Amino acid sequence: MAVDTEARAAAEVELALPWHEDLWAHMAGALNGDRVAHGLLFCGPGGVGKRRFAERTVAALLCRERDTQGEACGQCSGCRQRRAGTHPDISRLVPDEPGKRIKVDQVRRFAHALHLTSQYDSGRVGWIDPADALTVSAANSLLKTLEEPPAGCHILLITDRLSSLLPTIRSRCQQWRIPAASLDAARRWLATRDIPVDQTPDDRLRAPLAVIGAHETGLAEQITQWDQDLSRLLARRANPVAVAERAAQAERRPWVDWVYRRSADLLIACVAAEQDSPLDETATAAARRLGPVALQAWSRKVGAVAQNVEANADWRLMLESLFIDLSERVTEAGRT
Ligand SMILES: [Zn+2]
Missing domain, CATH: 3.40.50.300 (P-loop containing nucleotide triphosphate hydrolases)
Known part of the structure; x- marks a missing residue:
């Protein structure tokens, strides 16, 4: 063979x-x-x-x-x-x-x-x-x-x-x-996995898989927080500026990956009952009220923000505008 x-x-x-x-x-x-x-x-x-x-x-x-x-x-x-x-x-x-x-x-x-x-x-x-x-x-x-x-x-x-x-x-x-691992080998290997190591002490770096484990645990906790923020925003129980503020403090790449996935999840939730959707009931109900047209428009905004992930633009302002936009669409959908 x-x-x-x-x-x-x-x-x-x-x-x-x-x-x-x-x-x-x-x-x-x-x-x-x-x-x-x-x-x-x-x-x-x-x-x-x-x-x-x-x-x-x-x-x-x-x-x-x-x-x-x-x-x-x-x-x-x-x-x-x-x-x-x-x-x-x-x-x-x-x-x-x-x-x-x-x-x-x-x-x-x-x-x-x-x-x-x-x-x-x-x-x-x-x-x-x-x-x-x-x-x-x-x-x-x-x-x-x-x-x-x-x-x-x-x-x-x-x-x-x-x-x-x-x-x-x-x-x-x-x-x-x-x-x-030698420090060099650990740094190179972790860099290929997009794991930031600037703050990691040398003795921990020598155990690179433990560094990855800690990073993933931290990321899982962050995703839970972002999901809660999104859900509260969709239920009109969170201030979009505060949500943006918190999101802007996170590492950009993983956050952008998350928001991309969630904008797709919202679109799916508004057109079909998905059994293993990561969205909670509040977010799913909000997606149905918003409808595909509003969610597609918001997805395009997410795409525009994602393109600026490496740019030097004011990241926090961009996220504010993204969440204010979503928040306004939610208010609008609540009126009709
Ligand atoms: Zn084999």
Whole structure:
């Protein structure tokens, strides 16, 4: 099968992080020499990409068209099933709920699954995450499987807290310590994801995935706030100048992405009952009162504002005019 490198890039490139490359070269060597240990323990500080490195390893182990750099093709049946979460040869041992412990009966079921015959000749893969969530008795019941894994089986354990693992578990696994990112690598990589890092202290930058996580959490909170503001404006319970003021303080790009989506959501809501609309009842009712003509006109204004996202114009004034316009249309629609 010919491997389209672009398709591979789209599918698997997220797993490859630039500060992992030296370590990955060792893994690629082990893969090529068929020397991958049967128990693999991925450790290192939080936010450096241990799970991506481990998932990249799983991808390589299960791919039927792996290249000489140890990279999965992203397209074979093994790769497609793994990405869809339906690969029959992967067993994942994780807590029932985040933060809970992994119990002994879960380990027994996991060990049993690993002993079943694999569907593909690449063998079975077990994934334990986080390994420090194993209770002592769960860890003890895992020892035998780690010591004598079924033929062709690989078990990957992931932990942020190596010292909380039983020494007997640690000694039965090959350790892969995932390095923190260099500041240069972290800055470059975060920049490609439009994550602003000027205010981020150096020690946090070295864990770039944690920086992304914090950014996304912050963004989710902001979006909730923007949605509430929009809803209140549409219900004529918010002052458009105050709404604009708050919006203007946000980073421009994510805000513009949001307002673009919401102007489209409002248009959809006024012409059709959409089951998974992100709009609340107030906003949906307002959209119906406004109607498509008014909403299309407002969408064009949103488009004009979006074009000025990089411009040096008075951003706050532009947003004021955008929200005053919407507010006037709402008042107008309320009159008729
Ligand atoms: Zn593949």
